[in-house]
Amino acid sequence: MALSPINLLSEQALGLNLSESEVVQALVESLPGGNWALSIRGQTVNLPKGSGGTAPGQNWVAGQSVLLRASAQADGRWTLQPVAQGAAQAPTSAPAALALAPPLDLPPLSGHLPAAGVSHIANLLYRPSGLGELLQLFQPGLLTDLFEALARPDLQALWEGLQLSLAELRPPDLAMAVAGALGSESGLLRGQGAVPMDPKQLLRRLLSALQQGERSGRLSADTLARLPLVQGALDDLESSQVQAVQAQAQQEVLFSLVLPFKDAEPMTLTFRRRKGQWGEPAPFTVNLHSRSERLGELWLKTVLLGNDRVNLTMWARNTQVVSWAQASSETLRQQLGQAGLHVGSFEIVEGPRPEEGADFVPSGRGLVVDVAV
Numbered sequence: 001m002a003l004s005p006i007n008l009l010s011e012q013a014l015g016l017n018l019s020e021s022e023v024v025q026a027l028v029e030s031l032p033g034g035n036w037a038l039s040i041r042g043q044t045v046n047l048p049k050g051s052g053g054t055a056p057g058q059n060w061v062a063g064q065s066v067l068l069r070a071s072a073q074a075d076g077r078w079t080l081q082p083v084a085q086g087a088a089q090a091p092t093s094a095p096a097a098l099a100l101a102p103p104l105d106l107p108p109l110s111g112h113l114p115a116a117g118v119s120h121i122a123n124l125l126y127r128p129s130g131l132g133e134l135l136q137l138f139q140p141g142l143l144t145d146l147f148e149a150l151a152r153p154d155l156q157a158l159w160e161g162l163q164l165s166l167a168e169l170r171p172p173d174l175a176m177a178v179a180g181a182l183g184s185e186s187g188l189l190r191g192q193g194a195v196p197m198d199p200k201q202l203l204r205r206l207l208s209a210l211q212q213g214e215r216s217g218r219l220s221a222d223t224l225a226r227l228p229l230v231q232g233a234l235d236d237l238e239s240s241q242v243q244a245v246q247a248q249a250q251q252e253v254l255f256s257l258v259l260p261f262k263d264a265e266p267m268t269l270t271f272r273r274r275k276g277q278w279g280e281p282a283p284f285t286v287n288l289h290s291r292s293e294r295l296g297e298l299w300l301k302t303v304l305l306g307n308d309r310v311n312l313t314m315w316a317r318n319t320q321v322v323s324w325a326q327a328s329s330e331t332l333r334q335q336l337g338q339a340g341l342h343v344g345s346f347e348i349v350e351g352p353r354p355e356e357g358a359d360f361v362p363s364g365r366g367l368v369v370d371v372a373v
Helices: 010-016 094-098 115-125 132-137 142-150 153-162 171-182 184-189 199-216 227-249 319-338
Strands: 006-008 023-030 036-040 043-046 065-072 078-083 253-259 267-273 284-292 296-305 309-316 342-350
Touching (some): 132 142, 142 153, 142 199, 171 253, 227 253, 309 319
Antiparallel strands (some): 006 078, 284 296
């Protein structure tokens, strides 16, 4: 039988951050006593007794991903209505759309790998950092033009779900973007399933669509000219993931990603911590780099010392931006203080950030392959 709509209290819906007509992905869980539950965005929603675990046209089993459409009620409550696969035509959220993406096949860093796989991983490991091609691909309008040329509204829906809002950016949104950039492999390794916002799945599907269009000869030369950029952006993303694994093997932290926005130019975010010496924990550094027509190019370096102290340094090419930052520096200190963080220093420099030499040298640890028969 078909499962009745799932009723949610307003507090539950608020915790799930639902919006009207949004389609979300849920993971079916089997509970003791023959009961069922759904895991949605890390939260568990118990199903009514006797639901039977059936959705329109298909049986539900533990571990299965299903799609649910959210709907607000007049009394403030919400309902989640199961959606048959292929029936959702309204704009979907990133978790729902990415549920339809193909499985990932990135080889591990060690084990019995073919020589070609090791060569590709090694190339990614030693690829120059910077994420330049990924940053270029995420510039406003470029991907939308590609999706229109390919006639792929499904990929456009994925892209819209992946983009953040700079005006309404919240810590959970940023955490989800970082988890997505780490990749579904990271989530699967921790037994948490595929991450809901994985840009690599979008890029792989886009690359496949371009390659199919190239073989069929139905795409224009201008559209096909973007194919190397998409491949380069995918290599940028996978290179950052491989380097993150290598840094971890060297007892360090290094991870970079590009944050795409629907209301601003993309930004590059890098997390870095060197290996500590003499048993002392090393500082944790977060670097942000952005370019925009309104603010120009700017850099922000945040150094976390312990659990409650930070040092900030900002570089900006725009004189007006420097003045704004200086005028707001005391307000920022107060806001960070209210959050339990003490600002040790806050330097604001007019001009570009000085070039720094590479501070991470991959050892290649984990790339040795046992070829014995």
